[in-house]
Structure formats: C-alpha cells, structure tokens
Amino acid sequence: MVTRGLTKGDVKPARDAARRRSSKEIYDEIRRRICLLVYAPGMLLKETELAQEFGVSRTPIRDVLHQLKFEGLIETRNGVGTFVTGLDFKSFIDAYDLRIELAEMIGRLSPRSVGKDFAAAIEQLSRRAEALQSSEEIESFWQINHDLQKLVDGLIGNRELAGLNELYYYKVSRFWYQLAGENWSREVKMLRNELAELLEAARSGDVKAVANIRRNHVSFGKIRVGEFISKGRG
Helix, strand or coil, X not given: CCCCCCCHHHCCCCCCCHHHCCHHHHHHHHHHHHHXXXXXXXXXECHHHHHHHHCCCHHHHHHHHHHHHHCCCEEEECCCEEEECCCCHHXXXXXXXXXXXXXXXXXXXXXXXXXXXXXXXXXXXXXXXXXXXHHCCHHHHHHHHHHHHHHHHCXXXXXXXXXXXXXXXHHHHHHHHHXXXXXXXXXXXXXXXXXXXXXXXXXXXXXXXXXXXXXHHHHHHHHHHHHHHHXXXX
C-alpha cells in the first residue's frame, strides 16, 4: 500500500541537464514536486538553492515562483520566505465545485471533435492504468492522470476555459494523490472505470459524453477527497 508522496530522494536529477532547461521546464518540475508532495505543504522554497540545482540565475526561478504564487500553490511571507501552501477545507470545496462546472462546459464551449487519435490515446492510458494494480507507484498514477488531463484539455476550443480547467486541476491534485496513497486499489479501480467510459465515448465520437463522464468522475473525486479531509487525514 502506498502511504506517502515522493521524497527528496525521488526528485529527478536536474543538474546534468540544467543548462538546457527552460523556465517552462523548471516550472513544470517544481509544480510536479508540489503535486507529489516532494515539496510538502509548509515547506520553505529557497531561490538560491533552486537556482543552483537547475543551473540558472535567480531571475528565472523568481519568475517561476511568481507564477506558482499566482496559481495559489505557494505563498510569500514577508521577511520569512516562500512556502508551499496548504488548502483548507472550504477552499478545497470551492475549487472542486468550480472544477465540476468547468468539466460540464467542455462539451459546450467550442469543443473540438473526438477523433481516432484521442481514442487511441485513451486506450494506451487504460493499458498503463491496468499495470498500476501490481506496481503501486504513485508517480505513475500521477502521470496517467496528468496525461489524461492534457488530453481532455486538448478537446477544449475555448482558451480561457482550457486555462482554468488546468489551473484548478493542479489546485486540488495534492489532496487527491494523498488519497490515492491511502486507498490505492479503490483509486486505481476508479481511474480504470473512467478510462473505460471515456474510451467508449471516444469511439462514438461523442465529445459531450466525454465531458459528462469527466464531470461525473470529478464529482466522485470531490466526495472521496472531502471525506478523506474531513476525517483529518488530508
């Protein structure tokens, strides 16, 4: 049973490729660590250490932290430093309620068509999810969900909706991955169920059905994570 996020020892090596890393790559990696609890809520992030690790000056690190602060994943305390944020229960409920509404809009606001490529990608994710039953690797679970999120975002023709949909996915993901660690078999089963439903809808070319399935599973997730937090385990 998986019971934790990753640790600092699980952080992907950054030094060897540091000189070639863009601000976007640094941003993606720091956000990944926050989501996987490598950087736990309340952890201090030091610009100097991050700049040294990624082989860049403090300016791009500062820009990345500014973006993460805007997204609510970190906060700056005057005279103290920059810390990974937590998420209180009310904020969690508000964020998840918005995620549900956003998912419903996917099928209404300039949706792109669901083609064979989308169905093939969902089928591939399903095979990867099946392997999770024996591997119990939290990062693999995260990556499948992350790739699914990107696939669904690719169906959104409205750029503002796509941006919000991605933003609120990351706002609540830390709680979700904690839940997966505590309830591995159930969460893998729920992921596989969602992918099976999405595959059927994709093969039918029904983008509205894809949106409704996504909406339903976001709602299911809200209930499960809400129960997890209310028991004082989040």
